[in-house]
Amino acid sequence: MTTQPPAGDPTATEAWSVLTDLARSLSTTTIRDLSEGNSERPAMLTREAAGIHADFSRQRVTADVMNSLLSLADERGVLAWRDRMLSGEHINITENRAVLHAALRAPVGVPLEVDGQDVASDVHDVLDRMSAFADAVRSGAWLGATGERIAAVVNIGIGGSDLGPAMAYQALRHDSDRDITFRFVSNVDPTDISEAVRDLDPATTLFIVASKTFTTLETMTNAQTARSWLVAALGEAAVSRHFVAVSTNAEKVSAFGIDTANMFGFWDWVGGRYSMDSAIGLSTMIAIGSTGFRDLLAGFHAMDTHFATAAPQNNVPLIMGLIAVWNRNFLGIETTAVLPYSQYLSRFPAYLQQLTMESNGKSVRLDGAPVTYETGAIFWGEPGTNGQHSFYQLLHQGTSTVSSDVIVVARSDNPVGDMQPMLVANALAQASVLALGRTAAEVAADGTPDALVPHKVMPGNRPVSLLMVERLDAFTLGALVALYEHSVFVQGAIWGIDSFDQWGVELGKKVAMGILGELTGSAPASFDASTDHSIALYRSLA
Ligand code: G6Q
Secondary structure (H helix, E strand, C coil): CCCCCCCCCHHHCHHHHHHHHHHHHCCCCCHHHHHCCCCCHHHHCEEEECCEEEEEEECCCCHHHHHHHHHHHHHHCHHHHHHHHHCCCCCECCCCECCCHHHHHCCCCCCCEECCEEHHHHHHHHHHHHHHHHHHHHHCCCECCCCCECCEEEEECCHHHCHHHHHHHHHCHHHCCCCCEEEEECCCCHHHHHHHHCCCCHHHEEEEEECCCCCCHHHHHHHHHHHHHHHHHHCHHHHHHHEEEEECCHHHHHHHCCCHHHEEECCCCCCHHHCCCCHHHHHHHHHHHHHHHHHHHHHHHHHHHHHHHCCHHHCHHHHHHHHHHHHHHHCCCCEEEEEEECHHHCCHHHHHHHHHHHHHCCCECCCCCECCCCCCCEEEECCCCHHHHCCHHHHHHCCCCEEEEEEEECCCCCCCCCHHHHHHHHHHHHHHHHHHCECHHHHHHCCCCHHHHHHHCECCCCCEEEEEECCCCHHHHHHHHHHHHHHHHHHHHHHCCCCCCCHHHHHHHHHHHHHHHHHHCCCCCCCCHHHHHHHHHHHHHC
């Protein structure tokens, strides 16, 4: 199947030139200038999709900027590229793969056949098998080798096989089965697996080995360590009751000693960082139940449908992606802070780090030419209000301009006195000060001594997107993740890069092996002078 990517160089489009001129003409116009006396602005720049209210009024944009960004999307063929993705074309050019995470959450009855595979029925077959298994674990029908119920589930995986499930468990903990403990092991640091199992009982522990390839060093090593821990207590025969696998690689799963009857599959058209709604979400399904998981998928699907059908000017992922391009390429903003005002979303910044930076951290276009413009921003963050007491200082008064995504959950699942209004007040106050700042006159009016006024001025003009949802339930989490997935897609399409490969990560999977041979003595070798020096130091300290 041949697929024409968004053609060539985005800077050659007419819209890019217009946006460059607009950025120049707005160089002395602040968000405060754009906002003051414009009471219509918040309504004009707020959109709703799948329960997510996205307010872009604190961005440094005008109606002209928004229109020109939509023209840029048009000239780049972003929506045609979206349609090619959704229909299963191989838009992951460098790996020659389809990109079909949206198919993972399509309801029953939506047909999709790609490369001769009945994708729709395969997806639902796996979902049904996952549901039967998750229900059995939750109900106690699935027992460990000694006849006891499962009381702890340990997901062993890394990257895309860890961050989504770990984030989702934390996010949906309120709706999870509290009789089961969940742990997530990813690091090859032996501390991770050791601490994860130290207070668990092998007889009541279930391991999910989650690895698309089933070859990843960290995951395989942790899985072998877990296996030895279990076998030492319960014997070889117990493995099949305490280990299940999530993978695309049946052969390797079987070679590990896991019965492929207890393997839940997915496909090469699901990228690791886009896989939390595939079988990789098995731990999520055990935590929140199969009905809860279907709600999660429904939230993803609602956002997919919105992205696929909403008019460009109302299309939230499209607008969010285009504003990210504006900030990155025309305002020169290098980093985005993700600031969820929800403790349940404490792993969301880490999750987004992978989704955004692994997808759009590229510097070669789809046609192989080096880019001549900036691509993916650096994403990082912490839950509010904790971040306020540490790095927000730089956000407010540092010399770098950072854009922020402030995420607010209106209704708490744990209401206590005025704590939730306090949390929301902090989110809104920070969003306001970041965008609008505090002028010298305002600071002086508070009675601040003259000498201190310059120190207390907040320049503002830091762009903020404020995303507000009613409650953080499974549906909303699905919609929120899909919103970011599609925003990432839009950015990648504008930049003409492959958002779905990860050659930098692939290198990491290989590069340590030579040094490991030297460290373990199995294949002595020497490296560059600095590496040899570090090896000698390590040996002297170990
Ligand atoms: C995700 C990346 C990467 C991957 C991990 C784990 O998009 O490709 O983070 O998910 O390296 O890979 P396996 O699932 O194959 O173990």
